[in-house]
Amino acid sequence: xxxxxxxxxxxxxxxxxxxxxxxxxxxxxxxxxxxxxxxxxxxxxxxxxxxxxxxxxxxxxxxxxxxxxxxxxxxxxxxxxxxxxxxxxxxxxxxxxxxxxxxxxxxxxxxxxxxxxxxxxxxxxxxxxxxxxxxxxxxxxxxxxxxxxxxxxxxxxxxxxxxxxxxxxxxxxxxxxxxxxxxxxxxxxxxxxxxxxxxxxxxxxxxxxxxxxxxxxxxxxxxxxxxxxxxxxxxxxxxxxxxxxxxxxxxxxxxxxxxxxxxxxxxxxxxxxxxxxxxxxxxxxxxxxxxxxxxxxxxxxxxxxxxxxxxxxxxxxxxxxxxxxxxxxxxxxxxxxxxxx
Numbered sequence: 001x002x003x004x005x006x007x008x009x010x011x012x013x014x015x016x017x018x019x020x021x022x023x024x025x026x027x028x029x030x031x032x033x034x035x036x037x038x039x040x041x042x043x044x045x046x047x048x049x050x051x052x053x054x055x056x057x058x059x060x061x062x063x064x065x066x067x068x069x070x071x072x073x074x075x076x077x078x079x080x081x082x083x084x085x086x087x088x089x090x091x092x093x094x095x096x097x098x099x100x101x102x103x104x105x106x107x108x109x110x111x112x113x114x115x116x117x118x119x120x121x122x123x124x125x126x127x128x129x130x131x132x133x134x135x136x137x138x139x140x141x142x143x144x145x146x147x148x149x150x151x152x153x154x155x156x157x158x159x160x161x162x163x164x165x166x167x168x169x170x171x172x173x174x175x176x177x178x179x180x181x182x183x184x185x186x187x188x189x190x191x192x193x194x195x196x197x198x199x200x201x202x203x204x205x206x207x208x209x210x211x212x213x214x215x216x217x218x219x220x221x222x223x224x225x226x227x228x229x230x231x232x233x234x235x236x237x238x239x240x241x242x243x244x245x246x247x248x249x250x251x252x253x254x255x256x257x258x259x260x261x262x263x264x265x266x267x268x269x270x271x272x273x274x275x276x277x278x279x280x281x282x283x284x285x286x287x288x289x290x291x292x293x294x295x296x297x298x299x300x301x302x303x304x305x306x307x308x309x310x311x312x313x314x315x316x317x318x319x320x321x322x323x324x325x326x327x328x329x330x331x332x333x334x335x336x337x338x339x340x341x
Contacts, residue, residue, distance in 0.1 A: 004187075006190065007030065007192070011029055021157075024109065028107075029158060031085070033162075039115075042071055042072070042075075068128075073093045073115040076130070081100050086106070088100060090113075092114045092312070097145075097146050108137050109135065109157070117161075127163055127244065128163075133158075133284040135156060136157055149311060150310070153278075153282070153303060156283060159288055167183065179195040180192075197292045199292045200258035201293070201323045202258070203259045204237055205259035206242075207253075208241070208243065210243070216267075217332075219299070227239040247261070251289070276317050277312060279313065283304065285319060286303035287304060294325065296318070296325065297329045299318055300332050
């Protein structure tokens with residue numbers, strides 16, 4: 001019988017191999033995993049736990065919060081504030097940063113998270129998840145400030161997500177490929193189920209909200225039109241569309257079997273560069289995708305090279321199978337050149 005490798009053992013071995021991850025980071029990732037397990041239990045209880053429905057409050061983005069949004073946010077803060085591995089946290093659900101209280105020791109890491117991605121799916125029992133990103137606090141800054149968080153995605157030291165679906169699955173990178181862990185409820189821990197995940201460079205699946213088609217920019221319309229033409233068109237193959245409206249679930253499908261995910265800028269709100277958040281969603285997902293052999297851009301440049309200017313910055317997202325992402329990006333760059341000519 002194949003021996004089960006727990007998340008803790010996997011992280012310890014990562015720590016031993018060339019000191020790939022330091023002890024504090026290992027502890028941080030174990031604590032985040034335990035918090036995700038607690039969130040999973042709350043999600044699984046659903047109506048029986050009284051966690052469905054809205055909370056009659058709004059987050060910093062002006063979005064109505066679900067009860068589970070607030071619960072998940074509190075679980076992550078309470079689990080991580082006392083361990084001594086963090087200096088501060090930032091959440092999509094909070095206006096500013098949360099500095100570790102003085103009564104606890106402060107560590108050298110910064111944790112960012114979207115506590116519950118895909119909130120619109122909570123009440124209809126469709127997969128949702130938690131996304132997280134870990135940065136190292138700059139050594140040359142006293143205390144902790146919001147500016148410490150404003151690092152490009154290529155500075156991440158760990159990133160991952162937990163998807164709460166038919167199985168609860170934790171997906172993680174520490175910069176050496178992507179590993180997948182499944183929650184063994186009888187054992188009570190995450191167990192390694194797949195490692196060295198690779199995304200096919202080509203695909204026949206795309207994920208985008210087609211109801212926004214009339215608002216898209218020309219490069220996006222060009223790409224989707226080619227996909228919809230099927231075998232008779234320029235691409236010479238039939239494409240399928242998949243759209244779950246939960247970034248975690250859509251990205252998980254792409255990591256599992258390939259595909260391209262797009263949430264582009266559109267003309268409804270032209271002053272906003274996109275809808276998804278750079279720090280809480282785009283950066284961690286982009287690093288996971290790249291670590292699995294895929295690509296991620298904002299339509300014009302590599303996502304992980306973008307320099308954030310504010311904590312809740314939004315961005316256009318194109319990620320997934322490498323050749324498809326490069327095609328969409330090339331269409332955007334071509335349109336920009338023509339516009340500048």
